[in-house]
Amino acid sequence: MxxxxxxxxxxxxxxxxxxxxxxxxxxxxxxxxxxxxxxxxxxxxxxxxxWPSKGALLFDAFLTLAGTPDGELAALPDTGDLAADLKLVLNATVEDLDNPRYRQTMRALHTEIVHDPALAADYHKRLDGPMREVKKDRLRAAQQAGQISKDADLDVAVDLIFGPILNRWLQQTGPLTPEYVDTLVDTVLCGLQPREAAAPAV
Structure with missing residues (x-):
């Protein structure tokens, strides 16, 4: 049967x-x-x-394409070298964005999210929010290791590191190259470095 x-x-x-x-x-x-x-x-x-809409169907299709249909997200790599780990993740992201199948789906999904509040909420709950926590976990480990400032706002740090890749890709304002990724990570981490203790007043 x-x-x-x-x-x-x-x-x-x-x-x-x-x-x-x-x-x-x-x-x-x-x-x-x-x-x-x-x-x-x-x-x-x-x-x-x-699915209540074409956008909702596309979102589930995107999760399947990304290999996270059940919402299970892998932790970011932690080799102890924060810069190298972030460059690895961002270069892999760029490679995905260059994949025609991935590229078309991502662009369509972002368009639908702008116009569909229910889909935007579902996207945040099932993917964007959990993914942000995964990224913050890696940065939190770097804080504990003394690699970035302990008073750094991790939400802002995530935006600074990952936001430019998506913005440049969506708006097509420039190429996404390994050199750009290196410069981005090095520039952001320079600003997140722990501040040296102030010299005592004389």
């Missing part, structure tokens, strides 16, 4: 993969729910039973 839950999961994965393929092939604006349903071999109501 066929297993209904297995059949449902197979259909769900087919829908997610189809959405990713169509977005990469023809662009997000041209992709309709009806097109995804037809290509995946399911009914339109099947999609709406699982």
């Amino acid at each position: 066929p297993n209904p839950s297995r059949r449902s999961e197979t259909s769900r994965q087919a829908i997610l993969n189809t959405a990713l393929d169509l977005v990469a092939d023809i662009g997000y604006p041209k992709v309709a729910i009806e097109m995804i349903a037809s290509t995946a071999g399911v009914g339109k109501q099947t999609i709406y039973r699982w």
Whole structure:
């Protein structure tokens, strides 16, 4: 006897993969729910039973693409060399952003987030918020090791380190090269270094 839950999961994965393929092939604006349903071999109501909107479907497809469908995020590397670890992570991020399948999905997702408050809240709850905590954990370890100032605001530090990559990519204001990543990390960490104790007054 066929297993209904297995059949449902197979259909769900087919829908997610189809959405990713169509977005990469023809662009997000041209992709309709009806097109995804037809290509995946399911009914339109099947999609709406699982996702309230095309943006919500795209977000789940993105999580599948990123390898975090269950929200499990790996810790950032910690070799003891903060600069090297951050450069490794940022260069891997740039490589992902250069992937056509990833690039189209990310751009579409960010567009939908701007216009859909419910999707924005879900994105923050399931991905952006947890990912920020993972990044702060790595910086907190660097604080404890004396590599960055103990009074540094870690939320601001995360914005300074990771924000420029996304902004440059979204706005296409310049190339994302390993040299840019090196300069970015070195510049930000220079500003986050522990301050030397003030010399005693004479």
